[in-house]
Amino acid sequence: MTYARHKLSDNLETLPRMPSWVTSGRTEPPEDVAFLSGAALGHLHLVLGRGEVPQALLRERLALLAAEACVAFSGRSERAGELRDAVHLLRPGDLPGPAGDTYLAWRRAVERPVSIKALGRALPTLEPGQIAAWLDAGKGAPVTRAAMALEAVLREAPRAEEAALILADAALAQTLGWDHVVPLLAAGLKRADLRKQGVDLKLACHRALVSSAAEAVRLSTDLARRAAHLKAVAPKLRAKGAGDAVEMFLTCDAVAPSALPLPDRAARRLCDRLVDLGAVRELTGRDTFRLYGV
Structure with a gap:
């Protein structure tokens, strides 16, 4: 896992940065x-x-x-x-x-x-x-x-x-x-x-x-x-449907727990787990009607 994390980091470092003169x-x-x-x-x-x-x-x-x-x-x-x-x-x-x-x-x-x-x-x-x-x-x-x-x-x-x-x-x-x-x-x-x-x-x-x-x-x-980190923590997710949920986070700006392919309570737990892992963020700052995104 440590090697994989370093490899992901190395790959991201190769993304070309916009030259300052531009x-x-x-x-x-x-x-x-x-x-x-x-x-x-x-x-x-x-x-x-x-x-x-x-x-x-x-x-x-x-x-x-x-x-x-x-x-x-x-x-x-x-x-x-x-x-x-x-x-x-x-x-x-x-x-x-x-x-x-x-x-x-x-x-x-x-x-x-x-x-x-x-x-x-x-x-x-x-x-x-x-x-x-x-x-x-x-x-x-x-x-x-x-x-x-x-x-x-x-x-x-x-x-x-x-x-x-x-x-x-x-x-x-x-x-x-x-x-x-x-x-x-x-x-x-x-x-x-x-x-x-x-x-x-x-x-x-x-x-x-x-x-x-x-x-x-x-x-x-x-x-x-952020996507690399989410993919790295995905194997830790045991909920049925977690893989499809991760794919939604990798393609959508924001996701409501009710939109995830899991029962309501399981969806909320998955979102909380991903926040704890630093893989997604809660975007609204509210206690209810929350939205999550990478």
């Missing part, structure tokens, strides 16, 4: 900002190819950040904890509310490989033909295509920030050759950026991607470490 924060000429965003995306591309990074979990955590940003763009005050509650504590027949709908859209956007059908699940009010047209609104390099998709949506539907940002990230993913949407732009852009057009919007997207790609790399390293 995120120096200096104000740069437009061509330099474009170079830095390309470097940041190239570095993230390497990290996303690493097997030790829990990809589905990373996308879910980034989807939460994107949803939080979109909710703020709409003038609402819900933060990450409230978005989790709105989705994970839903009872049959309940509606998630506007903020919860935004979070659900982002979760669905990252769930399946990029396609018109998958994006239609995330944006059910849009026709497939409209999604395809907006997705293909731009040509050229990845950030240029993403910015043009963003601008095309907001030109025709100025209040559709959520759809615009999902489709912009989808265009970015397709151009970079990524199978899934990786939410990046929403968390990096400012509300005022969404009113920009042309070269100004493209520059804003470049700036946003420098910071958001760096955050995605940092989060990848953190989640890889």
Whole structure:
């Protein structure tokens, strides 16, 4: 076990770190900002190819950040904890509310490989033909295509920030050759950026991607470490269904005990055991209606 733990630690140490010069924060000429965003995306591309990074979990955590940003763009005050509650504590027949709908859209956007059908699940009010047209609104390099998709949506539907940002990230993913949407732009852009057009919007997207790609790399390293620890302690879990429960924690941002494939009491005990082992965290700080995550 000690050898295995050291080997896991060694593997995580090989995850490449974002060079400090990429995120120096200096104000740069437009061509330099474009170079830095390309470097940041190239570095993230390497990290996303690493097997030790829990990809589905990373996308879910980034989807939460994107949803939080979109909710703020709409003038609402819900933060990450409230978005989790709105989705994970839903009872049959309940509606998630506007903020919860935004979070659900982002979760669905990252769930399946990029396609018109998958994006239609995330944006059910849009026709497939409209999604395809907006997705293909731009040509050229990845950030240029993403910015043009963003601008095309907001030109025709100025209040559709959520759809615009999902489709912009989808265009970015397709151009970079990524199978899934990786939410990046929403968390990096400012509300005022969404009113920009042309070269100004493209520059804003470049700036946003420098910071958001760096955050995605940092989060990848953190989640890889946490996932490795959860896998290491999994053999200690004797509850029937514990293996399936561990897989849920490795793919979902947050899990309610009632969602686990165990009886209620056994599920709560398993969550408490994983917290004691330092493998998962209780995310709400409450005594009841708790949520857990890596």
